[in-house]
Ligand code: ADP
């Protein structure tokens with residue numbers, strides 16, 4: 001076990017308690033997964049996943065950590081980090097053992113740390129941002145932990161990374177996070193001038209200002225700010241005129257040490273048609289990725305949504321949605337809303353009925369994930385469904401029990417792969433493209449009228465999603 005002694009665990013837990021008094025967010029994001037290894041009178045050795053995470057703590061939280069160590073140990077310790085430790089949480093049993101030991105322990109007089117009560121924060125919503133896009137409502141998981149940490153730190157301590165650049169796929173929470181920064185700054189620093197915009201709006205406003213000859217006002221609006229937040233900056237790609245304007249805005253703000261935060265669907269160097277000088281600028285701060293969501297995050301998002309809903313679904317239903325809708329948080333959330341609406345209209349929601357009610361969303365999801373499928377995989381799935389052999393589908397026989405599945409398999413190849421009709425024809429025993437074309441049209445017509453065909457397509461498609 002890579003955990004240190006019970007003493008080290010206890011000591012670290014006390015230190016964490018102190019850290020949490022200062023900042024729960026700092027604890028949850030940066031300290032929670034640390035593994036205490038050993039300590040003595042002069043040093044405290046902590047295990048951490050990677051160098052980046054340790055540097056983050058040293059750069060941002062060394063005061064918080066030092067004070068917590070001082071409070072618990074009564075004197076300071078040199079804190080050292082060892083990399084490569086994955087989070088390993090104390091099991092409930094170990095936790096209980098510790099608690100029991102603690103109760104029989106005569107503890108040393110606590111060294112008190114004067115912690116002033118945090119000033120109450122009045123929640124405000126930044127212009128053009130949604131009220132619900134806050135840090136509190138953002139579920140933190142492995143895939144977005146660093147982006148979240150950077151976002152909260154930037155909101156509280158601007159200037160550490162300029163620009164802060166967060167990228168990731170659609171529906172991964174980028175807009176939520178960038179607006180959470182804007183809302184957090186609006187709440188904690190009411191005097192700060194915050195400008196949140198989508199890149200598209202930035203372009204539209206600029207064009208309008210040129211037309212009405214008020215571009216000086218436009219510049220004033222975007223350059224006299226403390227925080228400039230631009231969502232979907234990849235939109236700049238291939239639009240040289242607006243890149244010039246943005247480059248100047250960017251420089252003006254950086255020179256006066258104002259914070260810039262950007263989101264994008266790609267890292268800077270991969271945005272097509274983005275000038276080199278902008279790529280370099282964007283890379284000059286901190287670039288962080290939000291990767292594909294984990295099941296735990298998706299489930300937590302659903303649970304969080306449920307808290308504000310009249311309907312409570314069983315864990316089985318929530319698990320079902322979280323495991324089947326993975327690509328994007330938007331359809332995930334709409335699926336729950338749809339079920340909730342149906343439930344409040346009196347429809348009974350079971351796993352079977354949920355599957356039927358969400359079939360369009362589930363099919364779309366399956367389609368997304370099937371894009372890299374091969375015709376061979378599709379032939380196998382179709383053959384399995386109809387209890388045939390793949391060679392029946394690629395062979396010459398034209399009896400109805402084989403011809404219909406063959407056409408369906410061709411249709412699915414067309415729908416789920418990038419293959420051309422010609423390529424599909426070759427995969428089916430050297431048939432020509434006209435045969436494939438005819439098969440697709442015939443299945444499409446059947447789908448409009450025939451429930452059995454619809455059902456077959458739906459089931460096969462889902463089996464292909466793995
Ligand atoms: P993006 O801008 O990356 O396309 P959004 O920020 O618009 O994605 O997220 C889509 C929806 O999913 C929003 O309703 C957002 O609040 C929600 N969402 C995404 N990620 C999270 C998360 N980690 N915690 C809570 N809600 C999330």
Ligand code: MG
Nearest residue numbers: 174175176231
């Ligand atoms: Mg977005």
